[in-house]
Amino acid sequence: MEIIVLFFLFFSAFAYALLGGADYGVGVLEFFSANKNRRISKFAAYRIISPVWEANHIWLILIIVIMWICFPIYYNLIVTQLHIPISLVLIGIIGRGTAFVFRHYDAYKDRSQKLYDSIFEISSVFTPFMIGVVFGALLSGNMIHPEQIEDKTFFDLYIATWLNPFSIATGLFTVSLFAYVAASFLFVETKDHEKEYFKKKHKTTTIAVILAGLLLFGVSSYENNAFAKIALNSWSMVVWLFMVTALIYFGNKYSHNKNLFKLILAIQVLVIFIAWAIPVFPNFIIFKNGILSMLENISPDPVINSMGWALIVASIFVLPGLYHLFKTFGLLSK
Amino acid sequence: MEELMAARMQMATSMVFHIVFAAIGMVMPFFMVVSHYKYLKTKDEKYLELTKLWQKGVAIFFVVGAVSGTMLSFELGLLWPEFMKHAGPIIGMPFSLEGTAFFVEAIALGFYLYGWKKIKNKKFHWFTGLIVGISGVASGILVVSANGWMNAPSGFDYINGEFININPLEALLNDAWFSQALHMTLAAFVAVGFSVGGLHMYQYKRHGKLIHKKAYEIALIFGVIAAILIPISGDLAAKDIAKRQPTKLAAMEAHYETEKGADLIIGGIVDEKTKEVKYAIRIPGALSFLAFGDFDAQVKGLDQFPEDEIPPVAITHYSFQIMVGIGTFLMLLGMIYLVSIRKPQWRENKLFILLFVLATPLGFIALEAGWFVTELGRQPWIINGIMKTEDALTPVEGMQYSFYLYLLIYIGLSVTVFWLMNRQIKKLNEL
Ligand code: HDD
Ligand code: HEM
Ligand code: HEM
Numbered sequence: 001m002e003i004i005v006l007f008f009l010f011f012s013a014f015a016y017a018l019l020g021g022a023d024y025g026v027g028v029l030e031f032f033s034a035n036k037n038r039r040i041s042k043f044a045a046y047r048i049i050s051p052v053w054e055a056n057h058i059w060l061i062l063i064i065v066i067m068w069i070c071f072p073i074y075y076n077l078i079v080t081q082l083h084i085p086i087s088l089v090l091i092g093i094i095g096r097g098t099a100f101v102f103r104h105y106d107a108y109k110d111r112s113q114k115l116y117d118s119i120f121e122i123s124s125v126f127t128p129f130m131i132g133v134v135f136g137a138l139l140s141g142n143m144i145h146p147e148q149i150e151d152k153t154f155f156d157l158y159i160a161t162w163l164n165p166f167s168i169a170t171g172l173f174t175v176s177l178f179a180y181v182a183a184s185f186l187f188v189e190t191k192d193h194e195k196e197y198f199k200k201k202h203k204t205t206t207i208a209v210i211l212a213g214l215l216l217f218g219v220s221s222y223e224n225n226a227f228a229k230i231a232l233n234s235w236s237m238v239v240w241l242f243m244v245t246a247l248i249y250f251g252n253k254y255s256h257n258k259n260l261f262k263l264i265l266a267i268q269v270l271v272i273f274i275a276w277a278i279p280v281f282p283n284f285i286i287f288k289n290g291i292l293s294m295l296e297n298i299s300p301d302p303v304i305n306s307m308g309w310a311l312i313v314a315s316i317f318v319l320p321g322l323y324h325l326f327k328t329f330g331l332l333s334k
Numbered sequence: 335m336e337e338l339m340a341a342r343m344q345m346a347t348s349m350v351f352h353i354v355f356a357a358i359g360m361v362m363p364f365f366m367v368v369s370h371y372k373y374l375k376t377k378d379e380k381y382l383e384l385t386k387l388w389q390k391g392v393a394i395f396f397v398v399g400a401v402s403g404t405m406l407s408f409e410l411g412l413l414w415p416e417f418m419k420h421a422g423p424i425i426g427m428p429f430s431l432e433g434t435a436f437f438v439e440a441i442a443l444g445f446y447l448y449g450w451k452k453i454k455n456k457k458f459h460w461f462t463g464l465i466v467g468i469s470g471v472a473s474g475i476l477v478v479s480a481n482g483w484m485n486a487p488s489g490f491d492y493i494n495g496e497f498i499n500i501n502p503l504e505a506l507l508n509d510a511w512f513s514q515a516l517h518m519t520l521a522a523f524v525a526v527g528f529s530v531g532g533l534h535m536y537q538y539k540r541h542g543k544l545i546h547k548k549a550y551e552i553a554l555i556f557g558v559i560a561a562i563l564i565p566i567s568g569d570l571a572a573k574d575i576a577k578r579q580p581t582k583l584a585a586m587e588a589h590y591e592t593e594k595g596a597d598l599i600i601g602g603i604v605d606e607k608t609k610e611v612k613y614a615i616r617i618p619g620a621l622s623f624l625a626f627g628d629f630d631a632q633v634k635g636l637d638q639f640p641e642d643e644i645p646p647v648a649i650t651h652y653s654f655q656i657m658v659g660i661g662t663f664l665m666l667l668g669m670i671y672l673v674s675i676r677k678p679q680w681r682e683n684k685l686f687i688l689l690f691v692l693a694t695p696l697g698f699i700a701l702e703a704g705w706f707v708t709e710l711g712r713q714p715w716i717i718n719g720i721m722k723t724e725d726a727l728t729p730v731e732g733m734q735y736s737f738y739l740y741l742l743i744y745i746g747l748s749v750t751v752f753w754l755m756n757r758q759i760k761k762l763n764e765l
Contacts, residue, residue: 050448052444053444054396054397054400054440054443054444055437055440055441055444057400057404057440058433058436058437058440060404061403061404061407061433061436062433062437064407064408064411065407065426065429065430065433066430068410068411068418068422068426068429069422069423069426069429069430070423070426072418072419072420072422072423073419075411075415075418075419075422076411076415076416076418076419079408079411079412079415079418079728080415080728080729080730083412083728083730084730086408086412087412087736087739090404090405090408090409091739091743093401093404093405094401094402094405094743094747097397097398097400097401098397098398098401098747098750100397101393101394101397101398102394102750102754105390105393105394105754105758106754106757108757108761158730299422299423299426299500300423300498300500302500302501302502303423303424303426303500303502306426306427306502306503307426307427307430307502310427310430310431310434311430313434314430314431314433314434314437317434317437317438318434318437318438318441321437321438321441321442322437322441324445325441325444325445
């Protein structure tokens with residue numbers, strides 16, 4: 001059952017990065033588009049994304065629930081030491097979600113639209129950035145092992161853990177990755193002048209992801225931080241190089257076949273996940289000193305078993321529903 | 335402000351905010367599908383128009399409910415990490431099932447909102463709307479079960495400060511879940527039924543559009559039936575508490591001294607220092623009767639418990655009085671409404687309309703008051719009898735800034751949502 005629970009945890013994280021990511025990315029693209037193109041961005045995105053909008057964000061809730069039920073010690077560490085950036089993520093989520101519906105459902109389309117737009121765009125960039133920061137913080141090697149918190153200051157415990165170059169670089173990478181996912185997605189989903197537009201975006205974001213990825217590695221090896229020591233060995237570099245090449249090559253080659261293109265896109269995101277997860281497994285938090293294995297700090301068996309079953313039963317209900325939802329609204333073509 | 339106080343206030347603010355949207359998210363879909371059903375049956379365009387109007391409301395409220403709920407699920411950990419560390423694995427079951435219910439709800443809502451043209455099978459489209467409502471209620475019941483566990487912890491053995499032999503299913507089916515879930519579900523229908531009903535009745539009076547009449551008829555029938563049932567389930571809850579949480583009962587009733595044949599205290603001003611209630615109406619023996627079904631039963635007063643295990647009495651007592659007062663009023667109003675179905679001339683009466691318009695916010699006030707009773711009455715425990723709230727608090731300092739920030743956000747959002755709804759109605763009346 002441990003395996004099942006872990007599988008669902010990673011699957012949710014992956015699904016959030018892909019589907020939630022596309023969703024945030026749309027806002028990122030809008031933020032970075034020139035005024036005259038903003039409408040294209042806005043309307044294409046709305047048409048395509050909104051039916052699945054809600055469902056995309058529940059993955060995050062699933063991640064949290066699995067964490068707190070099955071890995072309470074890890075969860076406890078994360079929510080205390082990363083209290084501040086997580087709160088910032090929440091504020092971003094609130095701003096973005098509400099601005100998104102308000103701008104669509106407001107009965108009058110007047111000046112307030114401008115305000116909704118800016119809140120939506122700013123929080124679309126800010127939220128994934130902070131999510132990346134949180135993620136980066138776990139691996140940057142600045143987290144404090146629970147046995148060593150005694151003599152630490154507020155700054156060591158609650159600021160330095162996340163306010164460091166590596167976390168920030170991860171934040172930037174996340175934003176670019178999400179923008180890339182969105183641009184690729186919209187590129188195959190649109191037609192005519194919209195397609196032209198997103199094709200350009202697809203190109204620029206491809207470059208952005210690569211640059212951000214390089215920056216991430218650069219910072220990591222310059223600092224020679226924990227992540228660099230563990231993950232930047234030769235084989236993961238091979239994976240990364242493979243990914244980058246595949247990303248550019250296949251993306252362009254198969255852009256006429258929507259489903260294949262999306263599959264490749266999903267694989268790209270998956271590869272990034274694997275490249276990150278395998279080397280650090282099973283210590284998903286890297287501490288300044290000391291180790292705390294995620295698997296050895298798992299909840300007792302009855303909890304894991306019931307959670308595992310709950311997840312299996314839940315997916316029987318949820319996955320077919322999701323599949324049909326995507327299909328009905330043309331996000332998976334027949 | 336001290337850290338604990340700030341964290342408690344932040345929790346309270348978030349909950350008070352979320353519950354409004356949660357209640358609407360649970361109930362509005364039912365109104366919507368009834369209206370939709372009537373449209374499919376009668377082909378009366380007015381019902382279609384109404385369905386679409388309510389659908390917009392559901393969409394707006396759903397999203398605000400979803401984001402505020404997402405915040406809450408983080409806040410539980412951010413504010414009370416020690417609580418979550420131990421309670422998480424035990425009460426995880428309702429939360430993971432709730433997650434499933436949300437998923438189903440979000441998928442169904444996607445189908446419903448955007449499926450008007452895309453879904454060929456009209457019945458199936460309608461059915462997805464119904465699923466939205468059912469899964470909303472299911473998720474409500476599940477979270478309330480988690481809250482019930484905080485009141486009546488079960489499904490584990492607590493030995494030397496360790497939680498062992500965890501049984502998630504037993505924790506889910508704790509002693510409090512049923513009475514609380516039933517009462518909460520009814521409360522949601524009361525609150526939303528009367529507020530939507532009152533609102534449309536007012537609009538009907540002012541603008542005379544038939545759509546408003548149809549709207550209030552649908553909303554009120556739900557509200558009215560729930561309002562007539564809710565005192566019964568409230569009594570059930572109170573009897574439960576009498577057995578399980580005597581401190582809470584004593585605080586609710588401002589009952590300081592243990593006695594047989596205890597009086598029911600109605601109204602009054604509580605003085606926590608002198609432990610007296612002034613200017614109250616007292617009904618002899620009634621408290622004993624309500625709590626234990628026997629006029630002579632002994633009811634434990636607050637004097638039976640150590641000082642540091644007593645919840646804040648005054649607020650709990652006032653909140654309880656407010657809830658019960660409103661409950662009684664709405665029950666009577668509900669009966670009047672049922673009679674008015676037979677005597678339509680009553681509905682022309684100014685006083686009749688005025689009463690329903692006045693009732694618009696009352697259900698929600700009772701709902702919030704009831705939660706204050708439950709949550710404040712449990713203090714100082716976060717897990718009744720097991721863990722104190724202060725021991726669950728996060729070690730992160732500066733919680734007051736966090737509280738002010740959240741407060742600002744919630745106020746901003748409330749104002750915006752209110753303003754948006756106003757604009758919806760204004761637009762409708764311009765058409
Ligand atoms: C429209 C809202 C509403 C109305 C009219 C009432 N209640 Fe209520 N009550 C709630 C809304 C509510 C609530 C907000 O939903 C609570 C908070 C926790 C819960 O499960 O339900 C609650 C809690 C609650 C509790 C505490 C439960 C606990 O802590 O476990 C008691 C004893 C009562 N109620 C009793 C009553 C009685 C005797 C009523 C008679 C008229 C009544 N309520 C009307
Ligand atoms: C939505 C309706 C609810 C409202 C209005 C509400 C209200 C409140 C209030 C006023 C407090 C502060 C009490 C105090 O510290 O003095 C509080 C605390 C808390 N509530 Fe709720 N509550 C609600 C539902 C829930 C549910 C369903 C859960 C759990 C699943 C929950 C969990 C908590 C926790 C963990 C605390 C903090 C610890 C404590 O103060 O005891 N609440 N809530
Ligand atoms: C009595 C208390 C509560 C009730 C009745 C309730 C009910 C609901 C309902 C019906 C929804 C669906 C949203 C909508 O349709 O508007 C919702 C959303 C949500 N609630 Fe609550 N809730 C309560 C308290 C809580 C607590 C304590 C938490 C945190 C642990 C929480 C977490 C969530 C989350 C994460 C969502 C968003 C899910 C989504 O995206 O659909 N809720 N709640």
